Amino acid sequence: MGAKTKTEQSDEAQGLRLVRAFLLLPPDKRAEVIAFVEELVRAHGRPEEGTEVSPR
Numbered sequence: 419m420g421a422k423t424k425t426e427q428s429d430e431a432q433g434l435r436l437v438r439a440f441l442l443l444p445p446d447k448r449a450e451v452i453a454f455v456e457e458l459v460r461a462h463g464r465p466e467e468g469t470e471v472s473p474r
Contacts, residue, residue: 422430440451 440448443451
């Protein structure tokens with residue numbers, strides 16, 4: 419496999435920062451974040467089963 423591009427490394431680092439921040443939240447705030455994300459998914463429609471959402 420080839421080396422990751424700078425953009426891929428940056429996206430991965432940002433994702434890890436988001437996960438760490440989420441895990442540091444108290445449980446009630448985590449529930450708020452989950453509810454917010456679920457609402458965003460509903461608002462934007464779910465892809466058909468078996469397909470993946472492209473980040474771009």
